[in-house]
Amino acid sequence: MEEDTAKSIIESEGYQVSNINYIPEGNSHFCFDIVLNDGTPVVARFEKTSRISDIDDKKRDFHYNGLLSLERERNLCEIVKNEARLPAPKVYEIHHTEKGSFMLVEKLSGIHWKDFLEESNYNLDLYLQSLKYLGSDMAQVQQVNFESYGDIMGRNEIQPNKINNFADRLKAITDLKLQRAEGSGVLNEQQFSEVKKYFDDDLNYLENKLKSSGEKPVLVLTDIHPMNFFVDDEGKPSGYFDLEFCQAGVPALEFYTIKFGLFNYFDRETFQKAETAFFEGFENNGGQYERDSSVNLALERTLSIGHLLAAVTSYHGAVDGLRDTWSDQFKDIMFDAIQRKDVNYVAIADVLRSKTKQPKQPTYNRNV
Secondary structure (H helix, E strand, C coil): CCHHHHHHHHCCCCCCCEEEECCCCCCCCCEEEEEECCEEEEEEEEECCCCCCCCCCEECCCCCCCECCCCHHHHHHHHHHHHHCCCCCCCEEEEEEEEEEEEECCCCEEEEEEHHHCCCCCHHHHHHHHHHHHHHHHHCCCCCCCCCCCEECCCCCCCCCCCHHHHHHHHHHHHHHHHHHHHHHHCHHHHHHHHHHHHHHHHHHHHHHCCCCCCCCCEEECCCCCCCCCCCCCCCEECCCCCCCCEECCHHHHHHHHHHHHHHCCCCHHHHHHHHHHHHHHHHHEEEEEEECCCHHHHHHHHHHHHHHHHHHHHHCCCCCCCCHHHHHHHHHHHHHHCCCCHHHHHHHHHHHHHHCCCCCCCCCCCC
């Protein structure tokens, strides 16, 4: 969407825009940094109608198959802001027009975590400090409970409802990814059988182990990656703004994504330091998680391999000079993880370095 088009739609709803700039981020939205005529800074988030499910022609997220809407996103912002007590944007208004649906939200302070690292010259101390802050925040997030597992549509609405064993929820998510992979033809018959057997075995194990766990579903943001939250000059999170995938889930659902995108930002040695710093902040703020539990490790591994399968499918057939080999590279990492029952998270980041240009090692020089 062009800036002039967005400005015209916004002004058709009665606003006066003095300045507008496109924000190049987000798979589900066109985002614009706006200053209204009265000087108020806001962000406009337009729905992307191209994000339509291949399952039923509805707007759904790719990982959990949850229905996406601006109303759901508003509800999630309110839960994160009011119940988890974290800096999420206030939603001022939602508008549905013939030319597009959008919402105006509070403009949060800070810069993307990725930019913070770059501006600090990838300083190790600041990197670890920021993860310690993040761990503390995630402890607050997991203090928010729900009655069943699933997509959070609103405070008292979980879809699908009455799922009391997370293994059942995980099976539905995994079946969706298997269905998409099979339909894409990205795996041959033998490869597909190997992947399916892995999931069948692990899900049977988890179903029995989780049946009598007694744990309550907790709030999980699920989409923490380097461009999905803001931090201040010291690396403390100052804004969580892309919350449309939030789940009522298990803590492992949060932690595997953070391993997938943050702990692995540099090399294997730094990964261990990152994990230690994060969980120090998490535990200091009352968070509880058995990192060495066989069940939690199996959950993280199964979720990660499912995420890899989604990436293999998503990048299949990509031809843009950058992502042409990503599907095959992620496929190699996935089968390695299946065979070793251990995910090489740093190898995942190594694939992405061709795009992100992030270095392999941190530094000890601060630029902020």
